[in-house]
Amino acid sequence: MALDAFDRALIAATQGGLPLVARPYEAVGAMLGVPGEQVRERLAQMLAQGLIRRIGAVPNHYRLGYTANGMSVWDVADERVSELGPLVAQLPGVSHCYRRPRHLPGWPYNLFAMLHGTSREAVEHQAQDIVALLGDACRGHDILYSTAILKKTGLRLKD
Template sequence: MSENNNIALTSLEREYIIATQKGLPLVAKPYHAVAEQLNISVEQVLSMTKDLQERGIIRRVAAVPNHYKLGYQYNGMTVWDISDEHAEKFGQMVGNLPFVSHCYLRPRFLPKWNYNLFAMVHGKTPEEMHQLRSQIKELLKDVLVERNDDSSQNIPTQSNDMLTSTEILKKTGLRLKDKTA
């Protein structure tokens, strides 16, 4: 996991992020439009973009496809109970799978929640979702924790599960608030 750097933004950098966080304008010269909106030069916009990328504040500038429009109607957060000593190594391996869009290590909350690895997958059919989960399970088979059935502890005994989406309530990345609004 990346460390918390608590990087401070200048007021202009903050304005730039607020102006572009929902996407660049869909015009022939998007950086010109942003420059005009911020009342600065295109060169300043490009320089600021490069600087923010180098500082790790902007990860990338990219087109983001709508996976639902591409036929990926099913989403599942697979959750895994893997041994702590292998969690980082195998978490990276799962995260590198081409069909995994998000992958996180998180703490367990025993006795109710024993899962520590979370991996989001997307598919066109429920069958595809289960096939993707099976591929992850095959990769993790030697590091999955098998728990004894101890119903007095209320600890789930299965080493993995998949939480599927039923409805989108909100879907955005982090958004900075416009302090002037």
């Protein structure tokens, strides 16, 4: 679906986040010269059409004290990963979880879950909760800790 001029302007105005004000749609509408209700309705349509994935708050976990962040990688029995992955995704401290192909022999992992904690000890505790959840379907895991933030934004449309 092609974006019209209003859609492009709306995306440009919101792709960095909604304004942190009591009425964010009205604030965006004021920038674009349209009523806030038009902004809300069009964003809802874009969401329903799959043009945007979600509208929501994205906290800065570093500023909230969650400075130990690790991508946990799991070797889960292939016949169980579709069943167990969604359960892992629902755990506290897991910001995203997804299945990826193995790259044998050196990379046996097929389930990835980003863990956030206030310390490495807290992240290790979360990993042990995942071990317990996966049970005998788990054949191994590792945690790859973040050392730097390289990107914290999504795709940006350019004119």
